[in-house]
Amino acid sequence: MAIRRDSFRPKIWVASGVLSWTVAFASVMATAPTAAEGLRTIPGSARNISQPAAPQAAAPQAAAPQAAAPQAAVPQAAAPAQAASFVGDAKCLECHDQTVKGTLHGRSADPRTPAAKQGCESCHGAGSKHAEDPTTVQVRNFKKIPAHDVNATCATCHNRGEHALWDGSQHEARNLSCVTCHSIHSPKSETGQLKAKTQPDLCATCHRDKVAKLDRSGHMPVREGKMQCSTCHNTHGATNTKLLRKGDSVSELCTSCHADKRGPFLWEHAPSRDGCTTCHDPHGSSNERMLVAKPPIFCQRCHVSTRHPSTIYDEALVGAGSTPSARVMARSCVTCHSAIHGSNHPSGQRFIR
Numbered sequence: 001m002a003i004r005r006d007s008f009r010p011k012i013w014v015a016s017g018v019l020s021w022t023v024a025f026a027s028v029m030a031t032a033p034t035a036a037e038g039l040r041t042i043p044g045s046a047r048n049i050s051q052p053a054a055p056q057a058a059a060p061q062a063a064a065p066q067a068a069a070p071q072a073a074v075p076q077a078a079a080p081a082q083a084a085s086f087v088g089d090a091k092c093l094e095c096h097d098q099t100v101k102g103t104l105h106g107r108s109a110d111p112r113t114p115a116a117k118q119g120c121e122s123c124h125g126a127g128s129k130h131a132e133d134p135t136t137v138q139v140r141n142f143k144k145i146p147a148h149d150v151n152a153t154c155a156t157c158h159n160r161g162e163h164a165l166w167d168g169s170q171h172e173a174r175n176l177s178c179v180t181c182h183s184i185h186s187p188k189s190e191t192g193q194l195k196a197k198t199q200p201d202l203c204a205t206c207h208r209d210k211v212a213k214l215d216r217s218g219h220m221p222v223r224e225g226k227m228q229c230s231t232c233h234n235t236h237g238a239t240n241t242k243l244l245r246k247g248d249s250v251s252e253l254c255t256s257c258h259a260d261k262r263g264p265f266l267w268e269h270a271p272s273r274d275g276c277t278t279c280h281d282p283h284g285s286s287n288e289r290m291l292v293a294k295p296p297i298f299c300q301r302c303h304v305s306t307r308h309p310s311t312i313y314d315e316a317l318v319g320a321g322s323t324p325s326a327r328v329m330a331r332s333c334v335t336c337h338s339a340i341h342g343s344n345h346p347s348g349q350r351f352i353r
Contacts, residue, residue: 084126084137089119091131096120098185103193105184112157123153123184147177154178165237172237181235199228213284220283220290232282250275254282265342267349271302272341295332 093099100106100115108115114122121127121139129137142150151172155163158178166172181202187193189202196202200222204211214223221227229235232253233243240246244253254276255262261272271278279298280290287294293301296313304312317325334340337351345353 084129086118086121086126087128087131088121092120092127095134100184103184103187142177142179147175147180150177150179162234163236165234165239167237169237170243171235199230203229210283213281216284216286218285218288218290250277250282261341263342265344266346267343267351269340269342269351295334299333 089099100120105113106115107113110116114120124139124141127139130139140149140153142153151166155166181195182193183195184193188195188197189199192199194202196205200211200214213219222229232245234245235243238244240248240253241250244250246253246256251272261276263272265272276282279292281292282290285291287298291298297318300312313325315321339345339348339351339353343349343351343353347353
């Protein structure tokens with residue numbers, strides 16, 4: 001009887017599987033004693049369940065070499081430096097002879113002054129470290145620190161009134177500081193603790209062209225002492241143009257004193273509306289009424305070939321010719337056009353009344 005070859009194939013596969021399983025089981029049992037050393041039995045269980053031992057069991061042996069390391073290897077945090085403290089004015093005067101005594105800052109009766117607080121250290125900072133080591137440790141020196149730091153220190157007290165608009169002002173934007181104009185320890189002026197005797201002398205260090213105009217024949221009464229620069233200007237800042245104190249334009253400042261030129265007028269002269277400085281130089285001029293030029297040529301800068309006269313006032317008409325014009329005498333154009341700033345008269349279109 002012939003036996004089919006395919007009938008032996010299932011038996012071969014089964015025998016191979018049994019053999020492989022037997023070899024694997026024998027390998028596991030051979031290593032079981034070694035792996036069992038790392039197992040532990042959980043007590044209190046209904047069944048004897050083995051789990052891997054906690055890693056802390058071997059930690060003492062592994063950490064033993066590190067425990068023997070010297071403690072100096074661990075970096076220590078640096079102790080915080082002790083802040084400077086106040087030592088008082090008496091300590092400062094042992095070396096420094098400059099004080100604020102006799103000045104506005106030295107009035108101890110006024111609680112707003114440095115003398116009523118920490119004295120010198122109110123502005124220069126706590127000085128205990130400087131007293132211990134004057135060479136290495138320096139206090140705040142206003143002649144050496146940046147301008148914005150000087151202004152920030154002064155603004156801790158001077159931040160209202162005239163000083164409220166200092167930030168962003170023309171002088172602050174040009175990197176000027178309070179000590180550029182003021183001296184706390186040795187002021188030269190009677191008021192304002194200025195570094196010069198008068199305001200014009202101080203302002204002249206920068207604004208030479210403006211102060212020079214005060215020596216002309218027509219000028220603001222500054223050199224006579226009836227006015228000063230701060231009469232019109234707030235040097236610490238203003239909302240008006242050119243640091244002017246009042247109004248929002250040059251004309252509004254001028255008419256705060258020259259009220260008769262304010263208006264409104266029925267017939268308004270255009271230059272008056274544009275601004276007083278169109279015709280006048282407010283600091284000074286060699287012409288009458290501080291005009292920027294001499295009439296009648298001054299008027300003809302605008303009024304040329306209109307109405308009368310139809311020609312320019314040249315040398316033949318201003319006195320050098322044989323028949324000079326009578327219009328150049330006395331007050332010239334304003335001899336007739338007296339209401340030159342504006343007129344409210346019904347027939348004042350020509351500003352003659």
